[in-house]
Amino acid sequence: MSDFRIPGITVYRLALYARVLENFLAEGKELVSSEELARACGVNSAQLRKDLSYFGQFGVRGVGYSVPALLKHIRRILGTDREWPMVLAGVGHLGLALLNYDLLPQRGFKFVAAFDVDEKKIGRVINDVYVYSIEQLPWVLKEHPVEIGVIATPAKAAQEVADLFIAQGIKGILNFAPVRLKHPKNVVVEHSDITLLFDKLAFYLRRLD
Amino acid sequence: MSDFRIPGITVYRLALYARVLENFLAEGKELVSSEELARACGVNSAQLRKDLSYFGQFGVRGVGYSVPALLKHIRRILGTDREWPMVLAGVGHLGLALLNYDLLPQRGFKFVAAFDVDEKKIGRVINDVYVYSIEQLPWVLKEHPVEIGVIATPAKAAQEVADLFIAQGIKGILNFAPVRLKHPKNVVVEHSDITLLFDKLAFYLRRLD
DNA sequence: TACTGTGAAATATTTCACAGCA
DNA sequence: TGCTGTGAAATATTTCACAGTA
Missing domain, CATH: 1.10.10.10 (Winged helix-like DNA-binding domain superfamily/Winged helix DNA-binding domain)
Incomplete structure (x- = not known):
């Protein structure tokens, strides 16, 4: 109850x-x-x-x-009866897929800013979301506080981004990078490592009669 | 043991x-x-x-x-000490991300063909993978039998693709479409619905003191 | 000594089965 | 009658705690 x-x-x-x-x-x-x-x-x-x-x-x-x-x-x-503004770190192929995934805004999850280190990506607008330099992250989050940060960077950048997010007051992180993040326990972190699903599939395929 | x-x-x-x-x-x-x-x-x-x-x-x-x-x-x-050739259905943003995700081939999971219904995508080659019309799926799978099929189509196409896969002898399906697939029990299906992770994050965020 | 490997205990989750109610 | 809601039972999973051993 x-x-x-x-x-x-x-x-x-x-x-x-x-x-x-x-x-x-x-x-x-x-x-x-x-x-x-x-x-x-x-x-x-x-x-x-x-x-x-x-x-x-x-x-x-x-x-x-x-x-x-x-x-x-x-x-x-669930708390999905309201809007959840979010920021994204990492505008690679997966980041692009997330920015373009219509089901997320339909369910109230809306990216308000994206960040990358690649000069070629900075300044682009993807599905109405502006891509900032990662260096502008503290400034952007101060202007537009959000609770959810999504990480779609390569593994080696993920912890650094998570630390930045947490320092700027982000309370929930969804991490798609294949690495376990260290974080204080007043920050919620969900890991989603796509490659682990392939491994699991391989395991069960091998023992199919 | x-x-x-x-x-x-x-x-x-x-x-x-x-x-x-x-x-x-x-x-x-x-x-x-x-x-x-x-x-x-x-x-x-x-x-x-x-x-x-x-x-x-x-x-x-x-x-x-x-x-x-x-x-x-x-x-x-796990069974990841060998190569697992795979086919992909759905070359949207997520499909592109999967085709370009280097960690998969590094771990032995290699796409050998992709399928879509969009004329503009058919015939393209993405990261060495050719995009066929979905109608060529039976033919391609007959020529190059594989055990794993990945579904990255919109929800409404997913069951139809799964049925095609299964009819052509695919034994394991990784489904990224936000829909539960019906399947015989000698076929292994793993579901990965990204939006559910956002919902889970929202739930735990709301009850953070 | 400093670890692994593993029964047994503790805990968590699922399922049963039926009381309760529109 | 035909369903939900829920204690209790069954099952599954995690953790403890320690015997075993290089």
Whole structure:
């Protein structure tokens, strides 16, 4: 019922439920049962109900869940019922992909500035986002304080960027560089290392009968 | 000791250990203790030792682990001691980032062909990879059978591509499209939905004191 | 001595199964 | 009746703590 210690995996699943509910909503679906939503998400229905029960009661016994109401509840739980301005460090191929990824602003995650060290990139505007020199980072963050910083630099630059972010008051970092960041524990860091997923796939492929 | 049912999270951590060991190796480090490697990976040392113990004994009591030997062992366990040819569907911004991501071929994951529906992209060569029309997919996979298919298309095309992949004998799919794929259980599917990570970050940011 | 390897204990997560209710 | 919500049971994972050994 309370939010005392919510497992990361539960938070992740809530985000997944929200994604699937968005699709149901787009299809004009009004009602959904835990069984149906769970199946669409690839999880057990008791688990879905348990995940929700950490935060309250959102369904109607004998009936199910209202699709728009449940989506609204989950968004409020996740904090995606508001806008989250963000900055990006590293305008390489992945950085470009992030700047151009429409689903992020649709969900409230909006880049307000990007940074790079490459002279050829500095001054460009990508999808309405200006690319600054990394040296302007303290100044830009002072002018436009944001809570979320995204790192899409090469591994060797990532820690330095993280330190800069943290020094300028960034509270949450999403790190796509393949390196573990050191950080104080009042800063939230999520790591996303794409190459690890390929390794995992290789492992399970090898032991397919 | 045996590989009966290895938790996905253990496999993921093994990949992480390999990544950190690679860095240690590059620094010329010969020996590492479970404590030191675990700290660099952000995990408990007993957990690291337990993870390894599913597969054998790789250390020396009182001494630690040989960095190059442990790395070799983990690579063999993961299946990253060989090359994995792959195909890509979807040459948008994310697809481009994947085609240009040097760490993948360094670890043996090599795209041999890419596919798209956009006439403007078909026929281009990106980082030595030719972009075919999606209609040529059956033919190309017949000529060059591969086990891994990567999906970086918009959500609405992903299931159709997955079905094509599976029909052509692909055994493992890494799906970056924000949709849950239906698939027979002799096909391994890993989902990577980047937007879910942003949601998770928002959740933990909101409850930072 | 200084570590690994690993049963056993502790903890966390998932699933069951059914009471409760529209 | 047909669902949700949730204690309790089952299962999975992590951590402890120490025997084993180079």
